[in-house]
Amino acid sequence: MTNNTALRARLAQLFPDAPPLAYVRTYGCQGNVSDGERLQGMLAELGFSFCASPDDADFVLLNTCAVREHAQVRVFGNVGAFKPLKKSRRRMKIAVCGCMVQQEGVAEELRRVFPFVDLIFGTHALPKLPEMLWELYENDAKVTDVENLDGSITEDLPLRRESTFRAWLPISYGCDNFCSYCVVPHVRGRERSRTPEAVLDELRRLVGEGYRDITLLGQNVNSYGKGLAETPTFPALLQAICAVPGDFRVRFMTSHPKDCSRELLAVMAENPKICRHLHLPVQSGNNEILGRMNRKYTRERYLETVQTAKALMPDLTLTSDIIVGFPGETDAQFRDTLALVRAVEYGALFTFIYSPRVGTPAAALPDPIPRAEKVARLQELCRVQEEITLRRSQSLVGQTLRVLVERVGKAEGTLAGRLESNAVVEFLGGSETIGHFIDVTITDATRLVLQGTQN
Numbered sequence: 001m002t003n004n005t006a007l008r009a010r011l012a013q014l015f016p017d018a019p020p021l022a023y024v025r026t027y028g029c030q031g032n033v034s035d036g037e038r039l040q041g042m043l044a045e046l047g048f049s050f051c052a053s054p055d056d057a058d059f060v061l062l063n064t065c066a067v068r069e070h071a072q073v074r075v076f077g078n079v080g081a082f083k084p085l086k087k088s089r090r091r092m093k094i095a096v097c098g099c100m101v102q103q104e105g106v107a108e109e110l111r112r113v114f115p116f117v118d119l120i121f122g123t124h125a126l127p128k129l130p131e132m133l134w135e136l137y138e139n140d141a142k143v144t145d146v147e148n149l150d151g152s153i154t155e156d157l158p159l160r161r162e163s164t165f166r167a168w169l170p171i172s173y174g175c176d177n178f179c180s181y182c183v184v185p186h187v188r189g190r191e192r193s194r195t196p197e198a199v200l201d202e203l204r205r206l207v208g209e210g211y212r213d214i215t216l217l218g219q220n221v222n223s224y225g226k227g228l229a230e231t232p233t234f235p236a237l238l239q240a241i242c243a244v245p246g247d248f249r250v251r252f253m254t255s256h257p258k259d260c261s262r263e264l265l266a267v268m269a270e271n272p273k274i275c276r277h278l279h280l281p282v283q284s285g286n287n288e289i290l291g292r293m294n295r296k297y298t299r300e301r302y303l304e305t306v307q308t309a310k311a312l313m314p315d316l317t318l319t320s321d322i323i324v325g326f327p328g329e330t331d332a333q334f335r336d337t338l339a340l341v342r343a344v345e346y347g348a349l350f351t352f353i354y355s356p357r358v359g360t361p362a363a364a365l366p367d368p369i370p371r372a373e374k375v376a377r378l379q380e381l382c383r384v385q386e387e388i389t390l391r392r393s394q395s396l397v398g399q400t401l402r403v404l405v406e407r408v409g410k411a412e413g414t415l416a417g418r419l420e421s422n423a424v425v426e427f428l429g430g431s432e433t434i435g436h437f438i439d440v441t442i443t444d445a446t447r448l449v450l451q452g453t454q455n
C-alpha cells in the first residue's frame with residue numbers, strides 16, 4: 001500500500017519545475033467517460049495537471065473500450081503511434097486501461113507488440129491507480145494488473161468532471177444479462193449497485209454545485225438494487241432523487257426492455273424532473289434474432305412497452321441501439337427491424353454492424369452474410385431513421401421548450417443547448433446563459449440541429 005503523500009513527494013522530486021502533465025483519452029460509452037473522470041480525479045489529487053495533446057504529456061493514459069473490434073484496432077494503432085514520441089521523451093510513461101485490456105489475452109498481446117508500454121490495468125484495478133503509479137515512479141517497474149476482482153465498488157474516489165453543469169452519476173456497475181454478442185459482462189463483471197445513500201449523497205452534492213442535467217448510469221438501470229439490503233428498486237430510487245430540491249433534471253441509461261416496468265414509466269410520467277427521454281435499446285425487431293441474442297423479450301412485448309410509455313407520456317422521445325448483421329440474420333429478419341423502427345418512431349438511433357467478440361456465444365455462430373450486405377443494411381436503416389428524425393424535428397417548429405445552454409454554437413453569435421430529448425438546438429444569445437436553463441422557441445428543423453429563438 002502506498003500513501004498518496006509519499007507519491008506526491010516522489011513526483012515533485014521527479015518534476016521539480018512544473019507539475020507532471022497527464023493526457024487522458026477515453027474511448028467508448030458514458031460508463032467509460034465516468035471512469036475517466038475518476039482516473040483524472042486520482043491523478044489531480046497526486047499533483048498531475050492535464051494537457052490536451054499527448055505531445056506535451058509526461059503521462060499518457062488510454063482508457064479503452066472493447067464493445068466492438070473497431071475500438072480495439074484503433075487503440076492498438078494509437079499505442080503504436082506513441083513509440084517515436086516515447087523514444088524522444090525518456091521520462092514519458094504510457095498506460096493502457098479499461099475494458100479492452102480486461103479481455104483475456106489482450107494484456108499479454110499488448111505487452112508483446114508494444115514492450116514500451118509502462119502500465120496496463122483492467123476495469124477492476126481502477127481504484128488502485130496510486131499504488132500502480134508508485135511502482136512506476138518509485139521502482140521504475142512495468143506494471144500489469146488485469147485481475148478479475150468481481151463484485152466490488154470503491155466509493156469516494158476523487159473526481160475531475162468534464163462539465164460544470166452536466167454530470168454522469170453511476171448507480172450500478174457490471175452486467176448479468178449476457179446478451180450473446182456482448183463482451184461487457186465478461187470485462188465489467190457481475191452487476192452490483194451503489195447504495196441509495198451513496199447515489200443520493202452524490203446527487204445532492206452535484207445539485208449543490210450547480211449541476212443541472214444528471215445522467216444516471218448503469219448497463220441496466222432497471223435492475224438497480226439487486227443484491228442490496230432491502231433491495232431498493234429503480235423507480236423508488238428515482239422518486240427519492242426527484243424529492244431532492246433544486247433546479248435540475250435527470251435522465252438515465254441504459255434501460256433493458258425486459259425490465260422496463262409500468263411502474264417505472266408511471267414514475268417518469270409523474271415527475272417533471274425526469275427527462276421525457278427513454279433510451280430503450282431494441283437491438284433487433286425479429287423474434288428469432290432476439291432469441292439468439294438472449295435478449296429475453298419479444299418484438300410484441302417491446303412494442304407493448306413502447307405503447308404504454310407513449311400513452312403515459314405523449315411527448316416522450318425514445319432512442320435505441322440496433323445491431324444489423326447478427327450471425328445468420330436474413331433480409332426478411334432485417335426488414336422486421338426496419339418495420340419496428342418505423343412503428344416506434346425513435347428520436348435517434350445508434351446503429352452498429354455486428355462485431356464478433358472473442359469468448360461470447362454469438363462469435364461461434366455461423367455467419368454467412370457478406371460484409372457488403374451488412375453495410376447496405378446499415379445504410380438503409382440510417383436512411384429510414386433520418387426521415388423519421390427530420391419529421392419529428394419539424395413537428396417541434398413553433399413549440400417553446402426548455403433548453404440547457406451548453407456551449408457557443410458553430411455560427412457566429414449563436415449558442416447550442418440540449419432539450420429534454422437530448423436533441424441539440426442552436427439560437428442567438430450571449431454566453432452568460434451557458435450552464436442555465438432557458439426557454440427557446442423552435443423556428444426551423446434540419447436533420448441534425450434544430451434552430452430556435454430565445455424567449
Ligand code: 5AD
Pocket residue numbers: 067068181182183281283321322323352353354355356357
Ligand atoms: N457488435 C456490435 N454492436 C454491439 N453492441 C454491443 N456488442 C456489440 C457487438 N458485439 C452494441 C449494442 C449495445 C451498444 C452499447 O453496443 O447495440 O446496446
Ligand code: SF4
Pocket residue numbers: 175176177178179182183184185219220256
Ligand atoms: Fe451487453 Fe446486454 Fe449487458 Fe447491455 S444488457 S451490457 S448489451 S450484455
